[in-house]
Amino acid sequence: MKDKTVLYKISQGMYVLSTKGASCFVDAVSQVSGGENPLVCVAVMKKNYTNEVMHKTNHFALMVFGKNDNPDIIKTFGFSSSKEMDKFAKYEYFEQLDVKILKSMIGYMLLEKVDTIENETHTLFIGKVIDADKFKEEEAMTYSYYQEHKEELLKVQTERGKTAWVCSVCGYVYYGEELPNEFTCPVCMMSKEYFNLKKEEL
Ligand SMILES: Cc1cc2nc3c(=O)[nH]c(=O)nc-3n(C[C@H](O)[C@H](O)[C@H](O)COP(=O)(O)O)c2cc1C
Known part of the structure; x- marks a missing residue:
């Protein structure tokens, strides 16, 4: 491939994905049909x-x-595992068909799973929208806006003279002078070449 970064030009949004017992932050969402019950798909990493x-x-x-939503939601849902914590504990939510839904966001769609497609790393879950609601009339954040502003949104902090490495794909921050050999991002699995050095001057 000559330049894979052209894929970054596919515009995506920012979402919390929730199912009974687990949730995570995602951007790989597409609406794939219209109609009364549109089909929407989401790609979820197997790890x-x-x-x-x-x-x-x-x-x-x-x-x-x-x-305008709380960027803390990105950290809670995007950088930790539902296996280890209840990601909804510090936010207001309600439940529909046993699925937890945050009250503070722009709105939500509830989907019934209709099909899945697998590749080595991801599963594409295709769902039929069975309910949807909008709570406020605000601009949605795009993935490219997140890319441009992730350091301020995530409040990447470096103590003077100390070093942080920021993943250019998802925003995960590794604190330490050197990235270990063979390091891969625990969130999006990108290799260490995708990390940018951030160091405060002394
Ligand atoms: C901005 C952003 C976008 C993300 N997009 C996706 C995505 O589209 N698909 C995915 O599987 N994980 C995505 N992730 C990573 C998951 O949210 C992350 O690995 C999470 O910790 C998984 O939690 P879980 O183990 O509870 O499922 C994204 C993370 C961030 C911060």
Whole structure:
């Protein structure tokens, strides 16, 4: 491939994906048909606990993340595992068909799983929208806006003279002078070449 970064020009949004017992932050969402019950798909990495749980459940929700929403939600849902914590514990939510839905975001769609497609790293879950609601009229955050502003949104902090490495794909921050050999991002699996050095001057 001559330049794979052209793929970054596919515009995507920012969402919280939730199913009974697991949730994570996602950008790989597309609407693939219209009609009364549109089809929407989401690609979930196999290493994510949400992927394992989504194979066993029939319903999931996608909540739309807005430009003015609390960036802490990205960290909670995007950088930790549902296996180790209840990601909803510090936020207001309600439940529909046992799926937890955040109240603070722009709105949500509730989907019934209709099909899955697998490749080596991801599962594409295709769902039929069975309910949807919009809570506020605000601009949704795009993935490219997140790319441009992730350091300020995630409040990447470096103590003077100390070093942080920021993943250019998802925003995960590794603190340490050197990235270990063979390091891959624990969130998006990109290799160390995708990390940018951030160091405060002394
Ligand atoms: C901005 C952003 C976008 C992400 N997009 C996706 C995505 O589209 N698909 C995916 O599987 N993981 C995505 N992730 C990573 C998961 O949210 C992350 O690995 C999470 O910790 C998985 O949690 P779980 O183990 O509870 O499922 C994204 C993370 C961030 C911060």
